[in-house]
Every structure is written in structure tokens, then in C-alpha cells.
Amino acid sequence: MGSIERVVFGDREIILVGTAHVSQESVDDVRNMIENENPDSICVEIDAGRLETLKDKNRWSKLDVFKIIKQGQGFMLLASLVLSSFQKRMGLETGVNPGDEMKAAVELAESKNIPYYLCDRDIQITLKRAWAKTSFWGKNKLLAALLGSAFSNEKISEEELKKLKEQDALNSMMEELADYLPDVKTVLIDERDTYLATKIWQSPGKKTVAVVGAGHMPGIISCIKSFADERHMPELKELEKIPPKSKLTSFLPWLIPAAVIGLIVAGFFIKGPAHAFNMFILWFAVNGVLAAIGSLVAGAHPLTILAGLVSAPFTSLTPVVGVGMVTGLVEASLRKPRVEDLERINDDITSIKGFFKNRVTKILMVFFLSSVGSSIGTFIGIPWLSGLLAG
Known part of the structure; x- marks a missing residue:
């Protein structure tokens, strides 16, 4: 009552x-x-x-x-x-x-x-x-x-x-x-x-x-x-207004790419090209692999998983395009939503099985989980790069 x-x-x-x-x-x-x-x-x-x-x-x-x-x-x-x-x-x-x-x-x-x-x-x-x-x-x-x-x-x-x-x-x-x-x-x-x-x-x-x-x-x-x-x-x-981004908020997304590139460049000048290359491979591996794992957990197409693996190390260095946009669009292209997916979305969203089965919501989960994976890779990768430079 x-x-x-x-x-x-x-x-x-x-x-x-x-x-x-x-x-x-x-x-x-x-x-x-x-x-x-x-x-x-x-x-x-x-x-x-x-x-x-x-x-x-x-x-x-x-x-x-x-x-x-x-x-x-x-x-x-x-x-x-x-x-x-x-x-x-x-x-x-x-x-x-x-x-x-x-x-x-x-x-x-x-x-x-x-x-x-x-x-x-x-x-x-x-x-x-x-x-x-x-x-x-x-x-x-x-x-x-x-x-x-x-x-x-x-x-x-x-x-x-x-x-x-x-x-x-x-x-x-x-x-x-x-x-x-x-x-x-x-x-x-x-x-x-x-x-x-x-x-x-x-x-x-x-x-x-x-x-x-x-x-x-x-x-x-x-x-x-x-x-x-x-x-x-x-x-x-x-x-009803959407607050504009502050100057600090607008600047922060560029801080991470600057830090990563700065560390690798420092490695090149301090320890030589080979060491800088190893730092880049580390960055590529940790960021790309975790983004690929996120896509895999979402049930993405194998080519989508590959797209996440390859693109994440680069998209993480720019705030303009995220890996989720890449994996989401690739998944949507490879597994285009069917009429039945659109018609059933209201029912499918009530369960985990339905959420991952429906192509529309699966695309969104690929978008989300690959983004989370790349983010984790970014925050793991920067300390590792710092350790390689100091070691």
C-alpha cells in the first residue's frame, strides 16, 4: 500500500x-x-x-x-x-x-x-x-x-x-x-x-x-x-544542463598517453632502442591482451577479439577513440543485429543469458568489457614501464 x-x-x-x-x-x-x-x-x-x-x-x-x-x-x-x-x-x-x-x-x-x-x-x-x-x-x-x-x-x-x-x-x-x-x-x-x-x-x-x-x-x-x-x-x-568538462578533466585524458610515450622515449635515450622496444612490447601485450580477454568474456567474434588485441595499445594512447568503439563496431559489422534481436530486446534484458544472447546487448557488452580490460591494462602497464626504465 x-x-x-x-x-x-x-x-x-x-x-x-x-x-x-x-x-x-x-x-x-x-x-x-x-x-x-x-x-x-x-x-x-x-x-x-x-x-x-x-x-x-x-x-x-x-x-x-x-x-x-x-x-x-x-x-x-x-x-x-x-x-x-x-x-x-x-x-x-x-x-x-x-x-x-x-x-x-x-x-x-x-x-x-x-x-x-x-x-x-x-x-x-x-x-x-x-x-x-x-x-x-x-x-x-x-x-x-x-x-x-x-x-x-x-x-x-x-x-x-x-x-x-x-x-x-x-x-x-x-x-x-x-x-x-x-x-x-x-x-x-x-x-x-x-x-x-x-x-x-x-x-x-x-x-x-x-x-x-x-x-x-x-x-x-x-x-x-x-x-x-x-x-x-x-x-x-x-x-537540465549537462555540466561542461573542467579544464582539469579535459587535460587528464591526455596525461596517460603523455606518460606512456614519455617513458618509452626516455627508455630509448637512457637505455637504448632495444630497451625501448621491449617497453613497447610490454605495453602492447598487457593492454591488448586484457582488452582481448574482455571481448572474449563478452562472447565476441574471434575477429573482434583480434581487433581488440591489436587496437587497444593504440586507442589507449588517445582519448578520442576508445577500444570499445573499435570492438563494438567490428562486432556489430560481423554479427549484425537481426530483426528478432530488436523485437526481443525488452524480454532478453531480464536475464544474463538473454543479455549475452541478444546481438544488440552482446555488442554493448563487448564494448564495455573490452574498455574495462584496456583500462586495467593501462593502470597496470604504466607502473611496469616505470619499473623497466628504473631497472
Whole structure:
């Protein structure tokens, strides 16, 4: 059972319906509240993209994985798919599709001709803002945490299932990630509370019903009370901006290539060409082999594995093209996604087997794991090169 809170300021009433995204009781609560209250406006904690996904079950089938990888959006797409996987898997456990209560609110608003507003920030903006605040290793930790949460083989206990039905599954996952990566807590939790509260406060009419995840309730109420006290209201445009890279962040990706090349050049002048060649072979081996192992673990085509082996030592020396882009595009060319892969992606993302079987998600795993392998090789290789130079 979700929670219901009424916030009244003069002749303005805001009724917050706190739901769990995978609970039939939440769907019923939303329908009953709208029918009984007949509000002037309805706010729904969802963005246009997620609503489209709920209405169009074949949305993923329109993916162009080649274009995504070429644009350097492989990490973002993988994160989005894993989030969808988590919610859908929770829905299978509870028998309710994630977001059914939001969809019910929109459908009821349309049938009763009540103005409704999509009040959540675009999930892609949330992820991109979190991405921008996270280091490269943090990005890998973030995806690893997402994958671990989405693909855990542990069955949910009755107690956990009951708790899940009382909470917002997506926001519960966001809270776990915020604990795991404190640097992005503000983006994943606090900013969304503020964004939702602002949208709800700005909705027209004397009575508003707002359908939100139960986990957002305390934050939204706190923000709304501050708005009513005529305190500062945030500019939503500021919460929708993707932070530009700092000068330091822009410089750091070039620091590693400079260090590697500098060490090898130093080896050439200090210990001679043969020693410098041995240093290069070491760099080639450790970086290329680990990238190839990452591709192998992802189940890549043999030629993709070879491409990772050969390209990783060179792509690791430039921040412009990563080995994941090379292996992802090679894998996509050798094993082009079939129509059935695109049609089944919504079901395949609910299991590890399906994730590695589907050609679209396999391409993304090749992209991700080869990148992780090359990164590990880079941070192992530099100390080894230093040791060879000093030895």
C-alpha cells in the first residue's frame, strides 16, 4: 500500500500519492484517488521518453546500435538498458509491469479530460549529469553496480517482496547507487526531488494530484513547503544542463598517453632502442591482451577479439577513440543485429543469458568489457614501464 499526503496552502491543495512502481495496490490507489478527488490537474513522475516506452512496447526495436557507438553513447545506452532490466525483472517478481500506475494516471486523465503534466526530469539527462560528475573508474563502478543489481540470481524473499511493493523500485536502486558513489547522490536523489517539487508546484488549478514514487515523498514535501514560504525556487533549466568538462578533466585524458610515450622515449635515450622496444612490447601485450580477454568474456567474434588485441595499445594512447568503439563496431559489422534481436530486446534484458544472447546487448557488452580490460591494462602497464626504465 502506498502513502498519501495532503499539503494545503490557503486555497491550494496538493495531494501526493506515493507509489511503488511494481505494485497493483499502487495502480488501484492512483485510480481511486483521481476518481474520488476529481482534481484540476494531475502530475505524473515520468518523462516523455519513459511514457513513450510504456505506450510503445517496440520502442527498443528502433535502436541503431551502430549510430549509438559511433556517437560515443555506448555507456549511456548500456546504463539505460540495465535500468530497464532491473525494473522489468522486479515486475516479473510482483506480476505488475513497472510504471503501470503512471500509465494508469495518464490514461485516466485523458479519459476525464483533466490536464496532466509529466513532471520528472528526462532519465537521460539524469544519467548524463551523473556521468559528468563521475570519473572513468567511477563510470565502470556505476555500470558494474547496475549490472550486479539487475542480474543478481538471488530470489527475492517474501519480506523483500513486501518491502519492494511499498517502495519505488527504481528509486531504491538509485539510492543504492548513491551510497555506492556518493559523488552522484545529489544528481540521482536530491535534484530529482527538487525538479519534481518545482513541476508540481507550478501546475495550475486549486487541487492537484501528484503521482510519485514513495521514496520521493519526504523530499518533495520539504521543497514544496519552502516554495510556499516564498523561498528561492530553482531554475529548472539549470537542473537540465549537462555540466561542461573542467579544464582539469579535459587535460587528464591526455596525461596517460603523455606518460606512456614519455617513458618509452626516455627508455630509448637512457637505455637504448632495444630497451625501448621491449617497453613497447610490454605495453602492447598487457593492454591488448586484457582488452582481448574482455571481448572474449563478452562472447565476441574471434575477429573482434583480434581487433581488440591489436587496437587497444593504440586507442589507449588517445582519448578520442576508445577500444570499445573499435570492438563494438567490428562486432556489430560481423554479427549484425537481426530483426528478432530488436523485437526481443525488452524480454532478453531480464536475464544474463538473454543479455549475452541478444546481438544488440552482446555488442554493448563487448564494448564495455573490452574498455574495462584496456583500462586495467593501462593502470597496470604504466607502473611496469616505470619499473623497466628504473631497472
